[in-house]
Amino acid sequence: MLFSLPFVLIGFVLADKEFGSEQMDIVWILIAAVGARGLALSLNRIIDRDIDAENPRTAARHLPSGTMSVKTAWILAGGFLSMLLLAAWSLNVVALQMAWLPVLAFVIYPYTKRISWICHFWVGLCLALAPAGAWVAIAADTHGWAAITGMLDGHTEFLWYPEVFFISFGVALWIAAFDINYALMDQDADRKQGVRSFPASYGHGATMSLSVALTIGWLACFLLTGMHDFTDRRFFRYTLWVPSAVVMALINIFVMTKGARDATESDEAMGRFQKTLFRASMLTGWALLASLMFVES
Structure with missing residues (x-):
């Protein structure tokens, strides 16, 4: 939720400013977000329980350790799906009618x-389905449709282009950049399994080279979101978005390059790198949301 929630709210803010919304809409959107996140996590734990059991880092999770039954999971x-x-x-x-799309993505x-x-x-x-949804x-x-x-x-007229398109595409690259670095912790276990x-x-x-390239990619997407048309009435809302995206991209690249090199020295260094990268990546979404909300307020 720390990664997806700011972009859920960004998607809501953009649509609300363009089309308006009812008071309960944001409540139902947040409930859907919680349901989707819980469903995705549950399915991942259920399907990957055998892999998790053989990985020292994940062997203590509820299903591999036996502290929770598969039936309970x-x-x-089912409860999270019902919420969604x-x-x-x-x-x-x-x-x-579009709810099947995230469910299918989570299963795959x-x-x-x-x-x-x-x-x-x-x-x-x-x-990426978070802001789009x-x-x-x-x-x-x-x-309607x-x-x-x-x-x-x-x-x-494609109402979702360019703003929602570039934001969603940027989110996909942003998460991919984080996820390939996160997978460094399981590099040896993954090879064995x-x-x-x-x-x-x-x-x-x-991994370091690709993650930097992906970060440059998501920065380009977020810049295109904020700079697609200087004459557009919506351009003003991105006056803080653009510098925020640049700053957060530079922070992420610094962490990925320096931290990733240091992470090879020991397990403790890898742990420190992962914590720092998690914080930098998580802060990215919230910084962009804050930049958008500040201008809109």
């Missing part, structure tokens, strides 16, 4: 790591 997953569906139903019919994700290092981009896709939940109240298809009365993470496949140096 499925009940929890109830919230979507309470928002509008488009939100409800644990299996991608068994096939290819594309798994890091898949988890990025899962979180929140935006659709509001926009569809006004435009046209909020997605762009087929408005008498003309075609046949988990095809990027670090396990290509090593530490390539």
Whole structure:
């Protein structure tokens, strides 16, 4: 939630300013976000329980250690799914009929790591649905399916482009950059178990290079969000967004390059690197949200 919530709120803020919203909309969006996060985590733990049991870092989790039964985990997953569906139903019919998309993405994700290092981009896709989903939940109240298809009365206009498109694409790259570094902790275990993470496949140096490239990629997406049209009435809302994105990208790159090099020295150094990277990555979303809210206030 610390990673996805700020972008859920960003999606809501953008749609609210453009189309307006009802008082309960933000409540249902937050309930949907909690349900989606809980469902994704539950499915990942259930599907990956055998892999987790063989990894020293994850062997103490509830399912591998036996402190929770698989049946209980499925009940929890069902509860979170119910939260997501109830919230979507309470928002509008488009939100409800599109609820299958994140569910399918969550189910597929644990299996991608068994096939290819594309798994890091898949988890990025899962979180990219956060701002897009929140935006659709509001926009569809006004435009129905046209909020997605762009087929408005008498003309075609993709209301989600460029803002929501570039923000969502940027989130996907941002999460992928974090996730490939997170996988450094399990590099040796992944190789033994046949988990095809990027670090396990290509090593530490390539991981650092790709994560920096992805960070430059998400920075470009967020800059395009804020600078797509200097004459657009929406440009003013991004006056703090652009410098915030630049600063956070530089911080992330610094942590990834310096911290990742130091992390090879010992397990303790790896732990410090992961904590620092987690904080820098998590702060990125909240800094962007704050920059948007400050201008809009």
